[in-house]
Amino acid sequence: MKLFDSHAHLDQEGFPEGIDDVLQRAHSAGVQWITTIGSSHDTRVMRHAIDVAQAHDFIWAAIGVHPHEAKDATSDTFGELKALLGSQRVVALGECGLDFHYMSSPRDDQVAVFQAQVRLAFDTGLPLVLHCRDAHQDCLDVLRQGPLNDPPGIVHCFSGTKEQMQDYLEMGFYISIPGIVTFKNAAPLQEAVRVLPMDRMLIETDSPYLSPVPFRGKRNEPARVVYTAQAIAGIKGCNIQDVADVTVENTKRIYRIQE
Ligand SMILES: [Zn+2]
Ligand SMILES: [Zn+2]
Numbered sequence: 732m733k734l735f736d737s738h739a740h741l742d743q744e745g746f747p748e749g750i751d752d753v754l755q756r757a758h759s760a761g762v763q764w765i766t767t768i769g770s771s772h773d774t775r776v777m778r779h780a781i782d783v784a785q786a787h788d789f790i791w792a793a794i795g796v797h798p799h800e801a802k803d804a805t806s807d808t809f810g811e812l813k814a815l816l817g818s819q820r821v822v823a824l825g826e827c828g829l830d831f832h833y834m835s836s837p838r839d840d841q842v843a844v845f846q847a848q849v850r851l852a853f854d855t856g857l858p859l860v861l862h863c864r865d866a867h868q869d870c871l872d873v874l875r876q877g878p879l880n881d882p883p884g885i886v887h888c889f890s891g892t893k894e895q896m897q898d899y900l901e902m903g904f905y906i907s908i909p910g911i912v913t914f915k916n917a918a919p920l921q922e923a924v925r926v927l928p929m930d931r932m933l934i935e936t937d938s939p940y941l942s943p944v945p946f947r948g949k950r951n952e953p954a955r956v957v958y959t960a961q962a963i964a965g966i967k968g969c970n971i972q973d974v975a976d977v978t979v980e981n982t983k984r985i986y987r988i989q990e
Pocket of ligand 1: 862887888
């Protein structure tokens with residue numbers, strides 16, 4: 732079985748000891764491909780993600796400005812982001828979006844930085860990787876102003892209801908399911924997964940965060956995406972192999988990875 736972890740943060744903050752062992756365990760678990768996320772106002776974080784992708788032919792990078800750090804993004808940040816988006820190893824712009832749960836940056840800053848990245852994704856033709864938390868309606872408002880690519884991108888770490896999911900599906904987004912789907916108290920998400928069309932589904936760890944059961948609370952790593960695939964297979968009443976195959980295909984399609 733081969734799996735694609737569509738979203739992991741393989742950075743030094745999360746993995747100070749390096750990622751060699753982490754990648755070894757991922758391979759042993761069948762995780763053949765990973766997209767690492769370099770999302771920050773600090774362009775060194777973007778560069779590091781690209782470096783990791785350059786050093787490993789099975790890893791790609793997404794770069795952007797995270798909503799938490801919107802207040803610290805300057806015109807220099809955007810200048811450098813634009814230049815780095817031209818790297819061959821960059822397959823998406825993000826994660827970007829709105830997070831009104833933590834409110835680490837003021838709302839207006841978040842909206843402005845998100846709008847700028849929606850525009851940039853359109854101009855570069857790259858898919859968006861969306862992070863939207865407790866900001867569903869505001870995210871939709873920004874996205875509906877566009878302009879958007881077709882397909883526009885991925886809703887990462889989706890953990891909402893099937894009604895919210897429907898809004899994104901109608902806009903053409905892919906939906907990436909995190910380890911939260913294995914949690915006992917995730918009934919609304921499990922219900923959404925039940926009706927999510929297989930051809931729009933991705934899976935992710937969001938490593939080092941959000942470990943699935945039975946590792947909940949521990950540091951996450953790409954190898955554990957298999958537990959998310961297993962949970963989805965249970966919900967959909969299909970084989971884990973089917974979940975693996977279709978999510979690999981979908982992830983390569985949206986990131987436009989040819990191999
Ligand atoms: Zn996120
Ligand atoms: Zn993330």
